[in-house]
Amino acid sequence: MRIDIATLFPQMCDTVMSESIIGRARKKELFELHCHQIRDYTLNKQKQVDDYPYGGGCGMVMNAQPIYDCCMEIIRQNQEQGRPRPHIIFMTAAGQPYSQQKAKELAQKDNLLLVCGHYEGIDERVIEELADEEISIGDYVLTGGELAALVVADSVLRLQEGVLSDPEGYQEESHWNGLLEYPQYTRPEVWNGKAVPQILLSGHHANIQAWRQQQAQQRTQTRRPDLWEKYPKENLETSKKKK
């Protein structure tokens, strides 16, 4: 997989994507990630990328042209590698809410291009021209799209083969199948007067599985009734029978 990020802060994105699990996977070349400076595509001497909004109002709006030219160059580079036109996502507070389901869907694609806005946002015309979709990472406003693009890139890349040491790991995690994850414990057995639940020390795999499933359901029900509402009831039956 290849991910390109078009941004005014390529160093910020590059630094984050060079750390930890994703950074190690990037070094092993399990995927390609390229961060591009939108400012390099301006046509004015000052390298200005924004202007006042038509109709007035506070703040500045990013011009269409440098974003368009930057994206066209990224598309060209992808095609040069024999890849299809990347799936282009504009990070916007007004986009569709991001989810694990969307991460799974995007992880199936060969290449993604994530475009980060700044200031008051981006001239709508370039979004209309290029975007396959707009994604919001939550109902709040960030100063720029970089953190949002990094959230999308991280959640998609960790699903690529070889990135996680245990490929099954993510299938038990929160949101994979509509439930929150069960509580986790590690050594010592007693910490601060609190003991690890006995069942986890029993070595009885089936009972541990049943306990975890029950904990996951209970957590989802109490913490996220909205998710619990959508959880398929036939899955509930299966887990009851397993117990």
Ligand code: SAM
């Ligand atoms: N005026 C815009 C609005 O009200 O929707 C917000 C602009 S915000 C200050 C600047 C940039 O941050 C946006 O162009 C977008 O790229 C990014 N951004 C802010 N909040 C976001 C969110 N929740 N999800 C994704 N991107 C976001």
